[in-house]
Amino acid sequence: MAALRELQAAIGTAMLGGDAGAAAREIEPDGLAPEARLEIYRHHILTTLTSALEATFPVICRLVDRRFFAYAADTYVRAHPPTGPCLFEYGDSFPDFLAAFPPCRDLAYLPDVARLEWALSAALHAPDVDAVDPARLADVAAEDMPRLTFAVDRSVSFLASPWPVERIWRANQDGAAGDPVDLASGGVRLEVRRAGDVATVRSLAAGDYALRTALARGNTLEDAAAAALGVDPHFDLTAALHAMLDERIFTSFAVST
Amino acid sequence: MTMHAGGLRSPHVAGPLPAACGIGLRAPHVAEILASTPALPWVEVHPENYMGGGPAIAQLEAVRRDYPVSLHGVGLSLGSDGALDARHLARLRALADRIEPCLVSEHLSWSIAGGAYLNHLLPLPYTEETLAVVAEHVGRAQDALGRRILIENPSSYLRFRHSTIGEPELLAALVGLTGCGLLCDVNNIFVTAHNLGIDPVAYLDALPADAVGEIHLAGHAVNDADGHVILIDDHGSPVAAPVWALYAHALGRFGAVPTLIEWDTDIPELGILMAEAAAADRLIAAAPETRDGRAA
Numbered sequence: 001m002a003a004l005r006e007l008q009a010a011i012g013t014a015m016l017g018g019d020a021g022a023a024a025r026e027i028e029p030d031g032l033a034p035e036a037r038l039e040i041y042r043h044h045i046l047t048t049l050t051s052a053l054e055a056t057f058p059v060i061c062r063l064v065d066r067r068f069f070a071y072a073a074d075t076y077v078r079a080h081p082p083t084g085p086c087l088f089e090y091g092d093s094f095p096d097f098l099a100a101f102p103p104c105r106d107l108a109y110l111p112d113v114a115r116l117e118w119a120l121s122a123a124l125h126a127p128d129v130d131a132v133d134p135a136r137l138a139d140v141a142a143e144d145m146p147r148l149t150f151a152v153d154r155s156v157s158f159l160a161s162p163w164p165v166e167r168i169w170r171a172n173q174d175g176a177a178g179d180p181v182d183l184a185s186g187g188v189r190l191e192v193r194r195a196g197d198v199a200t201v202r203s204l205a206a207g208d209y210a211l212r213t214a215l216a217r218g219n220t221l222e223d224a225a226a227a228a229l230g231v232d233p234h235f236d237l238t239a240a241l242h243a244m245l246d247e248r249i250f251t252s253f254a255v256s257t
Numbered sequence: 258m259t260m261h262a263g264g265l266r267s268p269h270v271a272g273p274l275p276a277a278c279g280i281g282l283r284a285p286h287v288a289e290i291l292a293s294t295p296a297l298p299w300v301e302v303h304p305e306n307y308m309g310g311g312p313a314i315a316q317l318e319a320v321r322r323d324y325p326v327s328l329h330g331v332g333l334s335l336g337s338d339g340a341l342d343a344r345h346l347a348r349l350r351a352l353a354d355r356i357e358p359c360l361v362s363e364h365l366s367w368s369i370a371g372g373a374y375l376n377h378l379l380p381l382p383y384t385e386e387t388l389a390v391v392a393e394h395v396g397r398a399q400d401a402l403g404r405r406i407l408i409e410n411p412s413s414y415l416r417f418r419h420s421t422i423g424e425p426e427l428l429a430a431l432v433g434l435t436g437c438g439l440l441c442d443v444n445n446i447f448v449t450a451h452n453l454g455i456d457p458v459a460y461l462d463a464l465p466a467d468a469v470g471e472i473h474l475a476g477h478a479v480n481d482a483d484g485h486v487i488l489i490d491d492h493g494s495p496v497a498a499p500v501w502a503l504y505a506h507a508l509g510r511f512g513a514v515p516t517l518i519e520w521d522t523d524i525p526e527l528g529i530l531m532a533e534a535a536a537a538d539r540l541i542a543a544a545p546e547t548r549d550g551r552a553a
Binding site for chain 1: 331337381454483
């Protein structure tokens with residue numbers, strides 16, 4: 001008789017495609033093989049987790065077709081099962097998995113399209129945090145300004161890619177014209193954010209991308225500005241900051257010491 | 258306070274569920290329900306879908322303004338060896354504080370082994386060890402939530418060789434140890450009884466009637482597995498005729514208990530769900546009354 005701990009470890013192994021022998025030995029046949037009984041549970045776990053991944057990565061599913069997606073999902077689920085019960089949080093490592101998945105070797109753009117879909121899904125479910133009132137920045141002394149750091153809205157993320165992933169993504173939405181996307185048409189610097197009830201994506205210029213990613217990483221305004229000017233010597237820092245305040249993108253700020 | 262189907266609903270009072278049939282709230286119906294506020298006595302949701310921010314939780318709060326809500330968890334893994342997931346329990350508490358549900362329920366099952374969340378309500382061996390583990394976890398969950406919870410009987414496709422206790426007897430013992438209530442899923446009893454060759458009426462009759470605070474109804478699929486008929490609890494069709502008959506027996510034994518229609522695969526239009534709920538309401542109307550607020 002297996003203790004609960006050993007029994008659950010054995011069933012866990014069987015559910016993730018491993019050897020079902022140890023679990024099967026604990027089960028009454030009752031007219032149907034224990035392995036067939038375990039398979040009912042395994043099938044449900046695999047199909048529901050595949051559905052969860054399809055819901056988060058619909059464009060990937062469309063790009064590779066459903067049968068191949070199910071094959072990739074099966075391999076992913078076995079190697080990277082969820083660690084918690086909120087399935088909208090499942091799949092963060094799926095883009096990296098696709099990058100290393102040998103059958104996808106020829107689809108070099110696929111992992112970045114998956115990263116965009118993950119960012120959109122994460123934006124939709126990110127915690128609600130109120131934006132900071134821009135007027136409060138007026139209280140910051142001028143000499144402290146360079147040392148300002150900001151927390152950025154939890155739904156915001158950034159993605160740089162050598163592939164035209166935003167155009168690939170848009171071309172694979174329901175109702176899109178379906179015009180072919182030239183994979184050699186150039187890379188993108190994207191910002192993803194929730195706006196109201198929808199997740200949005202837009203392209204950023206090089207300077208804005210450098211400023212925003214540096215601030216989102218917790219760099220000081222001085223260091224972030226230097227990063228932006230490094231990629232765009234004509235970068236207008238004042239206008240860029242005003243735009244971010246207008247967009248209510250900051251949830252807090254502090255003067256670093 | 259007592260609430261009745263179609264009666265005045267208070268948005269801020271989390272009283273006992275009305276003894277009427279609600280529906281499981283599913284994403285395809287949310288916009289229609291918010292726009293047309295149909296006469297539903299209450300709705301039930303899986304809290305795991307509402308533990309982030311954004312439109313999901315905003316919609317649930319909007320629904321809560323019009324309807325009593327029950328939180329029916331699938332993620333606590335009460336039967337797993339080892340400690341409960343403290344983060345998940347804290348998130349459940351935070352959601353309950355925000356939504357003020359009429360009722361919180363979970364399952365006699367497990368989903369977590371070795372840090373992996375296996376997305377299913379997996380079966381337990383029914384032993385003294387299992388009873389002790391589940392009782393400790395139910396106690397911890399009730400302490401963390403500051404309320405009594407209901408525990409649902411799972412659908413089973415197998416039984417373990419070393420089980421020594423019947424499922425209804427284990428549930429009764431759990432009630433005695435923890436003070437929890439029971440969510441009696443009549444379809445699950447029917448499915449389990451068929452798959453494991455037990456008598457569903459005897460099962461129902463072995464449950465402690467006073468502890469039953471909610472009943473679930475759903476459809477199941479009839480599958481052939483190597484020439485052996487197995488019933489699958491897929492929540493993908495109308496409630497089957499023999500399950501309605503078993504439900505009528507349950508109402509006769511438990512009284513007019515709040516009931517829920519669950520439908521999760523091939524989800525039909527809202528009207529079909531409401532017709533199923535209306536069919537349950539006709540049986541509830543013929544059932545004996547229960548003590549007010551018994552399972553709240």
